[in-house]
Amino acid sequence: MPELIAPTVLLHSAWTEAHDEWGPGPHEDGFGLEPSDEVGSPAGFAAWVARLTRESDPAGTGRAGCTYRWIVEDGRVLGGIALRHGSDGSVPRFGHIGYGIRPSARRRGLATWALGRMLDEARALGPDRLLIVCAADNLASARTIERHGGVLEGVRDTGHGPARHYWIMLRPVPGDR
Secondary structure, X not given: OOEEEOOOHHHHHHHHHHHHHHOOOOOXXXXXXXXXXXXXXXXXXXXXXXXXXXXXXXXXXXXXXXXXXXXXXXXXEEEEEEEEOOOOOOHHHHEOEEEEEOHHHOOOOHHHHHHHHHHHHHHHHOOOEEEEEEEOOOHHHHHHXXXXXXXXXXXXXXXXXXXXXXXXXXXXXXXXX
16 A cells, blocks of 8 residues: 655655656656765765755745655555645746656556545645646646546646646635635
């Protein structure tokens, strides 16, 4: 049974295996990996996990913050999901939630499951709605978002190509039935 856990140095080899499976190219959504992060060595990996932990505590960063979770099953890292708190400048481009599932773990419903759990965490933070963005040609992700009530606002160019912009309501809007 999969679980969402906070990033941990204890899963360095399992995370590296998942990271290697993605191969070169765009980063894996949901992991908060920056081009400057050096995750190959134990020290670099520990520094990256420490940064993710700091960012998950908005009081500790002076910024809006971001909650990171890894999707783990039987000691294997299957993916990652991130919830951006607030509405900083990255939200219009990337949305409040970003996620990615390693190629060998796709088509199992893990993204749908993880998004549902992260929406529960978002409700606890209090926003009425969340923006979720996916590449315009990523129909699997679009279906995942729509399964959770995502309403397509439109398709826009984010600087990384066209992307679908969805809103998910977390609380009823006054006057709606």
